[in-house]
Amino acid sequence: MAWAATSAVTTIYAADTPLPAPDAASITPEEVFERAVANGNEHAIKFADTALDVAATSEDGDTRALSAALNALTLIDEDD
Numbered sequence: 001m002a003w004a005a006t007s008a009v010t011t012i013y014a015a016d017t018p019l020p021a022p023d024a025a026s027i028t029p030e031e032v033f034e035r036a037v038a039n040g041n042e043h044a045i046k047f048a049d050t051a052l053d054v055a056a057t058s059e060d061g062d063t064r065a066l067s068a069a070l071n072a073l074t075l076i077d078e079d080d
Contacts, residue, residue, distance in 0.1 A: 024066035
């Protein structure tokens with residue numbers, strides 16, 4: 001039953017076209033974390049910290065985790 005409610009809410013509020021994720025290719029992991037700290041939201045900081053851990057294990061320079069952290073920073077309001 002929870003999946004039905006989640007599906008309904010997602011259907012109502014989902015964007016018609018997904019926004020592209022920010023490109024983290026030109027930013028260092030340290031800069032991502034600095035942005036999270038500047039945001040001030042504890043969840044943004046925790047998310048960025050985890051993304052840096054994931055990015056550190058990438059052997060081929062994959063920046064998807066850092067891009068996800070940057071995207072989270074745009075979605076997490078610093079006033080929350």
